[in-house]
Each structure stands twice: as structure tokens, then as C-alpha cells.
Amino acid sequence: MYSENRTSQNQTLNTDFMLVGLFGETKHALLLYTVTFIFFLMALAGNALLIILVCLEPRLHTPMYFFSQLSLMDLMYISVTVPKMLVGQVTGDHTISPSGCGIQMFFYLTLTGAETFLLSAMAYDRYAAICRPLHYPLLMNQRVCECLVSGCWFLGMVDGLLLTSIIMSFPFCHSRKILSFFCEAPALMKLSCSDISLYKMVMYLCCVLMLLIPTVVISSSYALILHLTHRMSSSESRRKAFATCSSHVIVVLLFFGAAIYTYMLPSSYHTAEQDMMVSAFYTIITPVLNPLIYSLRNKDVTGALRSRVQSGLSLRKVVKKKA
Structure with a gap:
């Protein structure tokens, strides 16, 4: 009886995946995981601070800062993957159940897809602000912003649900050791014992579309912006236009560069270790970088943060005097 129970338990445990x-x-x-934990706290603090500032400060209630949804996505992004890895390192339990793996993959793919489209919506916002300043309040009103953000989340969820349901339906009869620190689609597909060549092609085409459409929107927006700034006679106007776009361009290059490397380059061009580092x-x-690059170096955001800190200090002094 004990032997049967033990065999059944081992079979149940063997269905779990192992994250390396x-x-x-x-x-x-230990040192590297400690640094990772510090980065995790920095990402939480930076993105949470930006979201709170945008919600509390009236001067930031503009379309540009409405796209602070990027901070919300980054906040969720790092929370989906890193805590599980850190807890596993502390407890020594690096296993993850198939359902937990599927949930992690769904949220990760959803956030990746949503962020891809959000970055293209932000590029359109820059185009409208610089090239169509008189029509900007009409082109980027509250309703348009809400529709754009809702569309980004919806498309991301469709991508996450479609890819996750297909990947998790594959039989996994090889080693269940995932060569990554979270349930990432390319790493998980390598464990399948079925023929996934057709699915690899479908996934590749899906990733091309998911990256191609936003890339076309972003490239077209910045091509029009560059064309307009080239015709500007004022160097100050050019400087303001480039300052408005520079942060977004850096974020786009960081995100799209890594996504293209992971999902669009053939697997023969990179190893599992390189994939993990990317x-x-x-x-x-x-x-961690996005809040610093995109918003916290912005004068409006730093001004709002400074005024909130000063208000907090003033309130503290008043409370002390009354006490």
C-alpha cells in the first residue's frame, strides 16, 4: 500500500517542470540573486512611484502620461517572473506545476504583446503632438486614449491565450527541466516530444506580425517627425522635438531588440544560455530602466515629484508644531 502511494506521488511530482x-x-x-532582488525592488519602486504621481498630480493628466500604462505593464511584467525565481532560490524548490507554468506564460505573453502595441500607440502620440499640434486635443482626446490602451490589452490577451493554450497542449515526454528562470515559450517547446515544426512556423509568423505592425507604425511616425524637424528653421524647436522623442526611441530599441533576438532569429543563431541572458x-x-529613461527624467514628472515631497514636508512640520 505504501509502495503504491509512493509510486503515485512520484508520478504526480514528475508532472511538474523544473526551472534551472x-x-x-x-x-x-547568492550575490547575483541578491543583486537581482535589489533590481526587483528598484523596478517596483520606480514604476509604482510613477503610477501614483500620474494619478495624484493634475498637471500629469494628459495623453502623454496616460500612457503610464507602460509602468503598470512593467510592474506586472517583473512580478510575474522574478518572485518565483527568488523564492525558489531561498527554499530550494525550483519546481513549477503545469497549471502554474501555463498561468505564468499567459501573463508574460499578454504583457509582452500589450507592451508592443502600447509602444506603437505612444509613437503615434508623439507624431500627433509634434506634426499635428493644432489637432492634437482632437486626435488624442480621453476617449481615443482609452480605446488605444484597451486595444493594446485586448490584443495582448488574445496573443497570450492563443499561444499558451497551444503550447500547454503539447505532450512533454523529454526532460522536464526548463532551461530558463520562468516558463518561456521557446524554452518550453524544446521539451515537447511531438513534431512542433508546424507550430514553430505559426508562432514565428505570429511574432513577425506582432512585431511588424507596431514597427511599421513606429517607423512611419518617426519618419514623419524627422521630415518635419528637418524643415524647422528654429534650433530650439528641433531640440524640443528630439527631447520629446528620445526617451521613447531608447525604450523601443531596448524592448524590440530583445524581442526580435528571442522570437524571430532562428534557434541556430543563439544558445539557451544566451536566450536566458536576453x-x-x-x-x-x-x-528598472524604463521609469528612469522615459519619465523620471522628464521635467513635468520631476516637478510633480518635487512639489509632492515639499507638500509632505510642510504637512509634517505643521503636525509637529501642533503636537
Whole structure:
């Protein structure tokens, strides 16, 4: 009886996947995981601060800062993958159930797809602000912004639901060790024992479309912006236009560069270790950099933060005097 129960338990445990972690059994794993935890806290603090500022400060209630949804996505993005990895490192349990793996993959793919389309919507916002300033209040009113953001989330959810349901339906009869620190689609597909060549082609085409459409929108927007700035006679106007666009361009290059490397380059061009490092870059590093690059260096945001801090200090002084 005991033998039967043990066999049944082993079969249940064998259905779980094993995540190898980001640093594996390297000599300085503890130090590297500590640094990762610090990055995680920085990403949470930076993105949460930006979201709170945009909600509380009336001067930031504009279409440009309505797209602080990017911070919400980054906040969720890093929360979906990193905590599981860090907890596994502390407890020594690196397993993840098939349902947990599917849920993690769904949210990850949803957020990736939604962020891809959101970056293209932000590029259109820059185009409208610089090339059509008189029509900007009409082109980017509250209703248009809400529709754009809702569309980004909807398309991301469709992408996540479609790809996750297909991947998790494959039989996994090879080693269940995932060569990544989270349930990433390319790493999980390598464990399937069925012929997935057709699905690989479908996924490749899907990723091309998911990246191609936003790339066309972003490229067209910035081509029109460059054409207009080239015709500007004032150097100050050119400087303002480039300052408005520079942060967004940097974020786009970071995100799209990593996504193209992971999902569009043939697997023969990169190893599993390289894939993991690139995944770590746009899963852990990018959410830390985005608030710094895109918003916290902006004068409106820093001004709003300064005024909130001063108000807090003033309120504290008043409370102390009354006490």
C-alpha cells in the first residue's frame, strides 16, 4: 500500500517542470540573486512611484502620461517572473506545476504583446503632438486614449491565450527541466516530444506580425517627425522635438531588440544560455530602466515629484508644531 502511494506521488511530482534558475550553481549565485532582488525592488519602486504621481498630480493628466500604462505593464511584467525565481532560490524548490507554468506564460505573453502595441500607440502620440499640434486635443482626446490602451490589452490577451493554450497542449515526454528562470515559450517547446515544426512556423509568423505592425507604425511616425524637424528653421524647436522623442526611441530599441533576438532569429543563431541572458535583460533590467529613461527624467514628472515631497514636508512640520 505504501509502495503504491509512493509510486503515485512520484508520478504526480514528475508532472511538474523544473526551472534551472538564472544563475544555476555558479560560484557567486547568492550575490547575483541578491543583486537581482535589489533590481526587483528598484523596478517596483520606480514604476509604482510613477503610477501614483500620474494619478495624484493634475498637471500629469494628459495623453502623454496616460500612457503610464507602460509602468503598470512593467510592474506586472517583473512580478510575474522574478518572485518565483527568488523564492525558489531561498527554499530550494525550483519546481513549477503545469497549471502554474501555463498561468505564468499567459501573463508574460499578454504583457509582452500589450507592451508592443502600447509602444506603437505612444509613437503615434508623439507624431500627433509634434506634426499635428493644432489637432492634437482632437486626435488624442480621453476617449481615443482609452480605446488605444484597451486595444493594446485586448490584443495582448488574445496573443497570450492563443499561444499558451497551444503550447500547454503539447505532450512533454523529454526532460522536464526548463532551461530558463520562468516558463518561456521557446524554452518550453524544446521539451515537447511531438513534431512542433508546424507550430514553430505559426508562432514565428505570429511574432513577425506582432512585431511588424507596431514597427511599421513606429517607423512611419518617426519618419514623419524627422521630415518635419528637418524643415524647422528654429534650433530650439528641433531640440524640443528630439527631447520629446528620445526617451521613447531608447525604450523601443531596448524592448524590440530583445524581442526580435528571442522570437524571430532562428534557434541556430543563439544558445539557451544566451536566450536566458536576453530574457533576463528585458524581464528584469528593462523595467528598472524604463521609469528612469522615459519619465523620471522628464521635467513635468520631476516637478510633480518635487512639489509632492515639499507638500509632505510642510504637512509634517505643521503636525509637529501642533503636537
